[in-house]
Amino acid sequence: MAERAILVCDVCGEPASETVSFKVGTRTLLKDFCSKHLAELTAGARRPRRGRKPKSATQLQAAPRRPRRASKKTTTARRPTRQIKDTATLEKRRAALAKARQALAEKRAAAKAG
Ligand SMILES: [Zn+2]
Incomplete structure (x- = not known):
C-alpha cells in the first residue's frame, strides 16, 4: 500500500496549508501550519532588513560595556575595500x-x- 504523507498543522492537527522554515540560533527548523495558525504566526512578523544589523545591535552583543565618551565626531573613514x-x-x-x-x-x- 502506498503511503501518502499528509501535512497537518503542528499546532492543532488540521490539514496544513504551509510549511514554515525558521531559524532558532543556528538551527533551521520546519513547522507546518494551517491557515489559521499561519495567520497567527505572521501577525506580528516583520521582514528582515537587507544588509547589516544596526551598529548598536551588534555592538551590544559583541562588545563588553565600555564607558561612553562624548564625542561628536562621526567616523566617515571607509575601510579599504578588498578586491x-x-x-x-x-x-x-x-x-x-x-x-x-x-x-x-x-x-x-x-x-x-x-
Ligand atoms: Zn492549526
Missing part, C-alpha cells in the same frame, strides 16, 4: 547589482507612468 578574487562571489555580487538596478528602473518607470 573580490572568488569568481563565484563576484558573479553573485554582479547579479545582485544587476537585479537591484533592474528593480530600480522598473520602480522609476512605474512612478513615471502612474
